[in-house]
Amino acid sequence: MATPLSADRLLQALRAEGLRVVEHRSWRTNNRNHKGPWGPVEGVMIHHTVTSGAQATVDLCYNGHSALPGPLCHGVIDKTGTVHLVGYGRTNHAGLGDDDVLRAVMAEGTRPADNEANTDGNRYFWGFECVNLGDGEDPWPAAQLLAIERASAAVIRAQGWRSARRAIGHAEWQPGKIDPRGFTMDAMRGRIATRLGTSAPAPLPAPQAPVVDLSRLITAARTDPARSGTPVTYTGVRTVEAALIDAGLLAKVYGDGHYGSSTVAAYAKWQRSKAGGSYTGAAADGIPGRASLDRLAKRAGFKVVA
Structure with missing residues (x-):
């Protein structure tokens, strides 16, 4: 230390x-x-x-x-x-x-x-x-x-x-x-x-891409509490929030693992964006769907499973 x-x-x-x-x-x-x-x-x-x-x-x-x-x-x-x-x-x-x-x-x-x-x-x-x-x-x-x-x-x-x-x-x-x-x-x-002036460290193993379970993510989006400090239902939310932050759609302070109102709003922006699929109406409600999540995964480098 x-x-x-x-x-x-x-x-x-x-x-x-x-x-x-x-x-x-x-x-x-x-x-x-x-x-x-x-x-x-x-x-x-x-x-x-x-x-x-x-x-x-x-x-x-x-x-x-x-x-x-x-x-x-x-x-x-x-x-x-x-x-x-x-x-x-x-x-x-x-x-x-x-x-x-x-x-x-x-x-x-x-x-x-x-x-x-x-x-x-x-x-x-x-x-x-x-x-x-x-x-x-x-x-x-x-x-x-x-x-x-x-x-x-x-x-x-x-x-x-x-x-x-x-x-x-x-x-x-x-x-x-x-x-x-x-x-x-x-x-x-x-x-x-x-x-x-030291020996170059051996290359580290390539990190495995994070995996996000769509069904668990949807459950979190519908049930997570809105504020930090309360239990998080699914840790994969952080992966999605990090991707939304990198896309400029979510402020870093809200990358807390809670799929609350701020994350819902940010994901809805992603759904409405051209990169996210140009969805409108009920299809852009901030609750992840497979197609929009696959698009976000491709951009951010994580994997989606059903």
């Missing part, structure tokens, strides 16, 4: 790794520490933003929005390879993830597939949001990939860790997530290891 680097030490480590770093506003005191503990830190998490434009993304990650207050990460890595520091301390970037993954990161060992969302990742991970649409088509410039490599290595080195396995993608932490999309974390860990 490691005490988080001080803000000054973080800045020094990033610049020592050859990065161009821009400090934004009061980033050193911009945090969510009043919502929970920050640290011990155990790793570095990489995300894509689903946005374009450096300044607009930096502003969003510094401020957050009405449904998810900022900061949304510690640093934004733009397409030129510049690292923009926007927060220090607890930030809203990782959300709930798998405790087995956390233990594997701490042990710098083989990571299991993430299949639970039971652990507060905002406490344990440094987070870098990387400007990319996340559609598999938006390019990752060489300068940006180099900056991701350097930023990850800088934190790993400065925190006194030994292995590139301290760096993970959001998709490796939280079921239903797909980021970063467009390069593999195995390849990035190889680059980080080379920079650290």
Whole structure:
């Protein structure tokens, strides 16, 4: 376990790794520490933003929005390879993830597939949001990939860790997530290891796609309580909510595993969208059907069973 680097030490480590770093506003005191503990830190998490434009993304990650207050990460890595520091301390970037993954990161060992969302990742991970649409088509410039490599290595080195396995993608932490999309974390860990002067870790087994049971999902949509903190009827709801969040239809704060009114409304938007099938009327009521769920599954990378 490691005490988080001080803000000054973080800045020094990033610049020592050859990065161009821009400090934004009061980033050193911009945090969510009043919502929970920050640290011990155990790793570095990489995300894509689903946005374009450096300044607009930096502003969003510094401020957050009405449904998810900022900061949304510690640093934004733009397409030129510049690292923009926007927060220090607890930030809203990782959300709930798998405790087995956390233990594997701490042990710098083989990571299991993430299949639970039971652990507060905002406490344990440094987070870098990387400007990319996340559609598999938006390019990752060489300068940006180099900056991701350097930023990850800088934190790993400065925190006194030994292995590139301290760096993970959001998709490796939280079921239903797909980021970063467009390069593999195995390849990035190889680059980080080379920079650290260590052996590249063996590629990890490809994670199995999450499975969503349509009948159980429909039951949850019709019976789940509306608020968090009450029992969740089916954990596959989180996978669907994560897909709706990535599609820009559901605010992250509502990705709580409850198929309540906000998720119903978001799924109805998906049904009405062209990508979701252009349904109208009763066919767009927010209760999943096989065709619309298959379309969402194809976009987000999960499997549907009856």
